[in-house]
Amino acid sequence: MGDRERNKKRLLELLQAAGTGNAHCADCGAADPDWASYKLGIFICLNCSGVHRNFPDISKIKSVRLDFWDDSTVEFMTHNGNLRGKAKYEARVPAFYYVPQANDCLVLKEQWIRAKYERQEFMADGKSISLPGTREGFLWKRGRDNAQFLRRKFVLLSKEGLLKYYTKEEEIVDWFNALRAARLQYLKTAFPEFPESELVPLITRKYLKQGFMEKTGPKQREPFKKRWFALDPQERRLLYYKNPLDAFEQGQVFLGSNEQGYGVYEDLPKGIRGNRWKAGLTIVTPERRFIFTCPSEKEQREWLESFQDVLSRPLTPLNLLSKMHSLSFVLSAKGRRQNRGLTGFSWEP
Numbered sequence: 305m306g307d308r309e310r311n312k313k314r315l316l317e318l319l320q321a322a323g324t325g326n327a328h329c330a331d332c333g334a335a336d337p338d339w340a341s342y343k344l345g346i347f348i349c350l351n352c353s354g355v356h357r358n359f360p361d362i363s364k365i366k367s368v369r370l371d372f373w374d375d376s377t378v379e380f381m382t383h384n385g386n387l388r389g390k391a392k393y394e395a396r397v398p399a400f401y402y403v404p405q406a407n408d409c410l411v412l413k414e415q416w417i418r419a420k421y422e423r424q425e426f427m428a429d430g431k432s433i434s435l436p437g438t439r440e441g442f443l444w445k446r447g448r449d450n451a452q453f454l455r456r457k458f459v460l461l462s463k464e465g466l467l468k469y470y471t472k473e474e475e476i477v478d479w480f481n482a483l484r485a486a487r488l489q490y491l492k493t494a495f496p497e498f499p500e501s502e503l504v505p506l507i508t509r510k511y512l513k514q515g516f517m518e519k520t521g522p523k524q525r526e527p528f529k530k531r532w533f534a535l536d537p538q539e540r541r542l543l544y545y546k547n548p549l550d551a552f553e554q555g556q557v558f559l560g561s562n563e564q565g566y567g568v569y570e571d572l573p574k575g576i577r578g579n580r581w582k583a584g585l586t587i588v589t590p591e592r593r594f595i596f597t598c599p600s601e602k603e604q605r606e607w608l609e610s611f612q613d614v615l616s617r618p619l620t621p622l623n624l625l626s627k628m629h630s631l632s633f634v635l636s637a638k639g640r641r642q643n644r645g646l647t648g649f650s651w652e653p
């Protein structure tokens with residue numbers, strides 16, 4: 305076996321080697337990466353390798369399978385690898401920082417990779433962009449490739465004597481993470497007794513199911529209205545919106561557990577008829593019942609299963625507290641949300 309074949313075999317073994325973390329992309333976690341940065345000593349997926357190519361001073365890319373690897377480079381990869389890379393470049397990622405996954409958009413991945421290796425923001429002795437003695441603002445910067453002036457956010461790091469500027473994408477991801485930081489701060493204030501690790505998953509809402517249903521009002525004689533519903537299993541809330549992209553929900557229902565007397569039924573109560581849609585659902589809570597109609601029997605079944613899933617889960621201590629006071633951000637200028645009081649749910653007809 306020649307050097308070429310032997311070294312390729314060593315690399316392929318290294319990809320699978322236990323305790324190295326090499327079986328997943330060092331940056332986005334995608335399975336079976338077959339590219340590597342032989343300057344950083346990490347294995348990455350094709351997508352992430354495309355980002356690395358943009359800063360050759362810091363990272364240099366080779367294909368594990370297609371390129372030639374000499375002995376010393378294979379040796380270097382063996383002594384580094386993804387777990388060691390993470391220990392070095394992700395030593396102090398802030399809890400709120402959104403770490404992108406394999407199926408996230410490229411902008412998020414690109415900014416994560418740049419923050420990690422190019423700006424080295426998360427290294428133990430790394431540069432922090434929120435140091436005192438910084439100044440930021442907008443300036444017009446002349447473009448590199450043409451004479452156009454572009455509006456850019458600049459940050460002056462006086463401690464390091466460095467003036468750096470943000471591209472549009474960096475700025476967007478910066479805002480995204482700043483909002484996450486603000487939300488985490490809010491959660492910490494609302495729930496001081498809970499460790500950060502339990503609050504971080506609440507920064508982002510992940511819905512078990514979303515879709516249109518029709519609802520009636522509290523008297524259940526009001527005409528059915530079409531609304532967009534989203535079921536948040538973590539906070540045990542069914543939220544509804546006039547339109548899918550509305551920033552604020554019109555109302556929400558807290559979903560307790562079966563043991564507490566909450567239930568869901570695949571029908572409408574006797575004497576109640578939907579508007580256009582016939583496939584009905586009834587949620588019963590200790591306080592009252594909520595009535596919906598679904599656009600199809602398939603939707604009805606999916607909602608039913610999703611509600612049953614949430615109702616069958618035992619309440620966490622956080623759930624109990626969040627029923628007492630709404631977890632939602634207080635952002636509305638009109639005071640609409642603040643007026644909701646401490647009831648834990650609201651239902652506006």
Ligand SMILES: [Zn+2]
Pocket residue numbers: 329330331332333334348349350351352353
């Ligand atoms: Zn990747």
